[in-house]
Amino acid sequence: MLQVATKRDASHIRVFTPRDTLRSFISGTGARFQVATGSLFGLSAIREGNQQVQKKATGSWLRSSVQIFAAILGTATAALADSRSPALSPTNIFSPDSTPARSIFRLSRFGLEVEGAIFVVVFSLLAYVVVKFRQRQGDDDEEPAQVYGSNQMELAWTVLPVLIVVVLFLSTAQVIHRVQDAKRPPDAIEVTAVGHQFWWEYRYAQYGFVAANELHVPVSDAAHPTPTFIALLSSDVDHSFWVPRLAGKTDLIPNHPNSMWIDPQETGLFLGQCAQYCGAQHAKMLLRVYVQSRADFDSWVHNQQQPAVSDPSVAAGRAMFQAKLCFICHTVRGTPAVGQVGPDLTHLMSRDTIGSGAVPNTPENLRKWIRDPGTFKPGSLMPAQDLTDDQLNQIAAYLETLR
Amino acid sequence: MASESIPLTIRTNPLAVVYEWLATVDHKKIGIMYIVYALLFLVVMGIEAILMRIQLAHANATFLSPQLFNRLFTLHGTTGIFFVAMPILFGFGNYLVPLMIGARDMAFPRLNAFSFWMTALGGFLLYGSVFAGGPLSQAGSAPDVGWFAYAPLTSPAFSPGHSTDYWTLSLLVAGVGSIGAAVNFVATILSMRCEGMTLGRMPLFAWMNLVMGGLVLVTISPLTAAQIMLMIDRYIGGHFFDTDAGGSVVMWMHFFWIFGHPEVYVLIIPCFGFVSEIVPVFSRKAMFGYPAMVAATVGIGFVSLGVWAHHMFTVGMPSYGNAFFVLTTMVVAVPTGIKIFNWLATMWGGKIRFATPMLFCIAFLFQFLIAGLTGIALSIAPFNWQLGNSYFVVAHFHYVIVGGILFTIFAAFYYWFPKMTGRMLSEKIGKWHFWLFVIGFHLTFDFMHIPGLLGMPRRVYTYEANRGWETWNMISSIGAVVQAIAILLFVYNMIESYYKGATAGNDPWDAWTLEWATPSPPPHYNFAAVPAVQSRRPLWDIKHPEDPDWKYE
Numbered sequence: 001m002l003q004v005a006t007k008r009d010a011s012h013i014r015v016f017t018p019r020d021t022l023r024s025f026i027s028g029t030g031a032r033f034q035v036a037t038g039s040l041f042g043l044s045a046i047r048e049g050n051q052q053v054q055k056k057a058t059g060s061w062l063r064s065s066v067q068i069f070a071a072i073l074g075t076a077t078a079a080l081a082d083s084r085s086p087a088l089s090p091t092n093i094f095s096p097d098s099t100p101a102r103s104i105f106r107l108s109r110f111g112l113e114v115e116g117a118i119f120v121v122v123f124s125l126l127a128y129v130v131v132k133f134r135q136r137q138g139d140d141d142e143e144p145a146q147v148y149g150s151n152q153m154e155l156a157w158t159v160l161p162v163l164i165v166v167v168l169f170l171s172t173a174q175v176i177h178r179v180q181d182a183k184r185p186p187d188a189i190e191v192t193a194v195g196h197q198f199w200w201e202y203r204y205a206q207y208g209f210v211a212a213n214e215l216h217v218p219v220s221d222a223a224h225p226t227p228t229f230i231a232l233l234s235s236d237v238d239h240s241f242w243v244p245r246l247a248g249k250t251d252l253i254p255n256h257p258n259s260m261w262i263d264p265q266e267t268g269l270f271l272g273q274c275a276q277y278c279g280a281q282h283a284k285m286l287l288r289v290y291v292q293s294r295a296d297f298d299s300w301v302h303n304q305q306q307p308a309v310s311d312p313s314v315a316a317g318r319a320m321f322q323a324k325l326c327f328i329c330h331t332v333r334g335t336p337a338v339g340q341v342g343p344d345l346t347h348l349m350s351r352d353t354i355g356s357g358a359v360p361n362t363p364e365n366l367r368k369w370i371r372d373p374g375t376f377k378p379g380s381l382m383p384a385q386d387l388t389d390d391q392l393n394q395i396a397a398y399l400e401t402l403r
Numbered sequence: 404m405a406s407e408s409i410p411l412t413i414r415t416n417p418l419a420v421v422y423e424w425l426a427t428v429d430h431k432k433i434g435i436m437y438i439v440y441a442l443l444f445l446v447v448m449g450i451e452a453i454l455m456r457i458q459l460a461h462a463n464a465t466f467l468s469p470q471l472f473n474r475l476f477t478l479h480g481t482t483g484i485f486f487v488a489m490p491i492l493f494g495f496g497n498y499l500v501p502l503m504i505g506a507r508d509m510a511f512p513r514l515n516a517f518s519f520w521m522t523a524l525g526g527f528l529l530y531g532s533v534f535a536g537g538p539l540s541q542a543g544s545a546p547d548v549g550w551f552a553y554a555p556l557t558s559p560a561f562s563p564g565h566s567t568d569y570w571t572l573s574l575l576v577a578g579v580g581s582i583g584a585a586v587n588f589v590a591t592i593l594s595m596r597c598e599g600m601t602l603g604r605m606p607l608f609a610w611m612n613l614v615m616g617g618l619v620l621v622t623i624s625p626l627t628a629a630q631i632m633l634m635i636d637r638y639i640g641g642h643f644f645d646t647d648a649g650g651s652v653v654m655w656m657h658f659f660w661i662f663g664h665p666e667v668y669v670l671i672i673p674c675f676g677f678v679s680e681i682v683p684v685f686s687r688k689a690m691f692g693y694p695a696m697v698a699a700t701v702g703i704g705f706v707s708l709g710v711w712a713h714h715m716f717t718v719g720m721p722s723y724g725n726a727f728f729v730l731t732t733m734v735v736a737v738p739t740g741i742k743i744f745n746w747l748a749t750m751w752g753g754k755i756r757f758a759t760p761m762l763f764c765i766a767f768l769f770q771f772l773i774a775g776l777t778g779i780a781l782s783i784a785p786f787n788w789q790l791g792n793s794y795f796v797v798a799h800f801h802y803v804i805v806g807g808i809l810f811t812i813f814a815a816f817y818y819w820f821p822k823m824t825g826r827m828l829s830e831k832i833g834k835w836h837f838w839l840f841v842i843g844f845h846l847t848f849d850f851m852h853i854p855g856l857l858g859m860p861r862r863v864y865t866y867e868a869n870r871g872w873e874t875w876n877m878i879s880s881i882g883a884v885v886q887a888i889a890i891l892l893f894v895y896n897m898i899e900s901y902y903k904g905a906t907a908g909n910d911p912w913d914a915w916t917l918e919w920a921t922p923s924p925p926p927h928y929n930f931a932a933v934p935a936v937q938s939r940r941p942l943w944d945i946k947h948p949e950d951p952d953w954k955y956e
Contacts, residue, residue: 249788
């Protein structure tokens with residue numbers, strides 16, 4: 001039970017038991033509310049308690065706080081709906097287009113609603129307390145009633161949060177299981193993504209080729225899903241694969257293989273980037289996922305499976321590619337170049353960007369990149385090349401035939 | 404005893420003054436040294452922050468090179484945790500705990516001094532790296548591996564030179580200082596309380612420091628162990644974190660976060676103590692639910708040891724592992740919420756005075772509520788798979804550290820500066836400081852959540868223009884400048900008030916704990932006669948002899 005200071009005259013004392021507090025709150029809601037709900041809730045019997053001061057104020061307080069709460073919830077929901085627009089950002093986590101991202105979105109919306117309610121309640125209490133119990137001018141110097149505590153209140157505001165935790169935990173555990181432990185259907189596409197400083201290698205073992213930096217997957221029909229399962233490995237440090245509209249991020253950790261899956265239901269280009277600090281050019285290790293119709297995906301695969309185009313008119317460039325030791329780091333399938341340090345260049349011209357999304361794949365950018373990758377990605381592990389203009393043009397001309 | 408202010412230093416020749424401070428074992432002087440040291444580094448990390456915010460205000464900006472940016476965020480984080488937050492809290496704790504429990508000094512004064520100087524050495528080591536200058540980069544040898552220094556980025560292959568070693572050694576040294584300070588807090592609080600002051604009657608700030616001390620003793624060891632393993636890997640052929648030789652980089656993460664998560668509770672728990680001292684005094688009411696506050700804090704201390712892998716939800720732990728850490732993280736929010744309700748109940752029915760310390764505490768309550776809620780969002784593991792390692796996390800932890808910890812530290816300054824110096828800080832400048840800082844804080848960190856929700860990862864020196872992040876980053880950067888102005892006002896307030904502030908007297912706030920029974924500043928020995936107490940608020944008992952606390956507790 002609570003204790004209270006007893007010395008001073010009664011007008012300064014509030015006898016605060018939790019029941020009284022609740023009573024005075026309810027009974028102080030004003031005559032109109034009482035009449036409307038008295039019979040409904042049987043509250044008409046509850047009239048005693050220290051209600052004089054609180055009566056009118058609490059009544060309008062209750063009404064207006066309910067209105068405010070409803071308004072906030074409505075606005076928040078509307079804002080959340082608006083915020084789902086991919087026009088706001090191509091990497092908006094509230095604009096999911098794949099089952100994992102959608103599961104996460106639904107769970108997060110629920111969690112945010114619960115938290116929003118908690119915020120409104122506690123903030124209202126704080127605002128009320130700060131306004132209602134401030135020292136007013138002309139106030140005497142008497143200390144207010146000293147209240148040391150209440151076991152009932154401690155219990156109440158322990159039990160209620162615990163219940164909220166139970167609800168949140170159970171709904172969370174369900175989604176964890178659904179996403180992480182999803183079974184792989186037999187016709188899933190399988191890709192292995194290997195993280196490098198600062199580019200992405202994609203191995204399509206099913207189809208027998210290796211690509212880099214731009215991931216192509218077929219669109220998945222909701223009725224007959226064809227998800228893509230991505231195994232995640234790293235060749236050097238930690239990275240993280242994050243394309244927000246398709247799935248949550250999963251890390252690529254050396255000697256710790258991970259796995260994730262996506263089943264995008266719309267064609268298009270989905271953006272993302274590495275989300276685990278991996279060194280100087282972490283910021284430019286960008287992700288591009290091309291979701292294509294089955295027909296387009298199959299023709300892309302077919303093209304990637306071919307060895308490099310062998311155009312005799314760029315023989316000089318091919319020779320220069322060897323002479324300048326590019327083959328040590330890069331692979332061009334069908335030629336002696338079998339380097340594994342840098343991206344596979346067999347179908348370089350099938351990509352929209354170079355430098356893992358850093359710049360568009362144009363002749364000018366290609367030349368600038370080869371001459372000095374630091375122009376676009378200072379700290380990139382590809383060194384600047386010591387080339388004359390002629391040599392550079394020959395190599396670039398050769399690379400431009402690798403469609 | 405004489406009630407006039409005794410000057411903080413005995414003004415004889417300067418060399419004597421310097422020697423006095425270098426050689427002191429007085430807890431009050433050591434406390435002040437910790438605080439001044441931390442304030443200097445606060446300014447340094449603020450400059451680092453402003454530089455980074457300038458770079459991030461525009462997409463594809465070229466104000467800073469990537470290498471320099473990466474060093475800046477590493478230094479900013481490391482400095483903030485180890486050389487600003489921990490020292491400043493050890494400083495306040497050192498100054499106040501003996502006074503609050505009626506003791507004349509800490510249990511081990513020489514260990515106290517040793518701990519301070521070890522911490523100080525750590526800071527100088529870390530920044531020594533900036534000047535040590537290596538041949539491998541233009542920006543000196545400052546570490547650039549992030550404040551949690553994940554393996555294998557810290558291996559010799561990916562961090563050549565000595566920059567990582569400066570990080571490792573400076574924290575190793577500072578960790579020794581932290582352990583010494585924690586030993587002192589625990590020993591002092593357990594064995595040097597004055598007569599009548601049972602554990603159930605000591606100020607909540609003392610309880611907070613006891614729990615914090617215990618937590619430090621448990622949590623620093625994993626970090627020290629990990630750092631020793633890292634040094635073994637880097638220099639004498641170890642392979643703890645070398646995956647080519649069967650080592651594990653995930654093990655580094657576990658070791659680091661087993662330290663790293665309780666560490667943030669080490670930081671916030673003394674701040675809860677500040678609030679628990681200030682809110683009752685400015686509400687004119689006893690703290691509501693003292694036993695519940697103690698139980699909640701002890702509960703937080705224990706549960707916080709079991710939540711660490713919520714920093715690793717994206718690492719690929721099995722689903723039941725992830726679920727376990729979801730549960731423990733949500734559970735630790737319950738006692739934290741209990742504390743907020745108890746503070747509100749303390750204010751309920753009171754007569755609130757809005758002096759500057761109280762303003763900062765009220766803002767703390769609002770901001771800590773939000774920080775807790777974004778923390779719960781992050782504890783929902785699938786949501787964390789989107790939000791983890793994004794600017795949402797950066798916004799969340801700055802909300803806790805700046806909006807929670809730093810705000811209460813400002814409250815503590817305004818509240819106890821009069822005790823430490825005998826002068827009041829200016830209320831007028833204080834209110835300017837408060838409102839500017841609130842505006843700047845919210846501009847920066849409220850809007851920082853949005854780029855996270857829109858897919859912006861952290862630790863990026865720049866970003867693409869087509870992501871829709873630029874406007875929000877610009878707003879955050881503007882807020883940083885506003886915060887900087889507020890902090891400059893605060894520094895000015897302290898300097899001006901030290902020389903020209905109103906005289907404080909023993910008890911300018913009409914408060915109730917023992918430190919207000921001494922002159923301002925207290926004499927070297929604190930109490931001429933060691934006091935005896937009968938309740939949690941000995942000065943209330945003296946001021947209200949007809950109505951003392953001990954009749955009702």
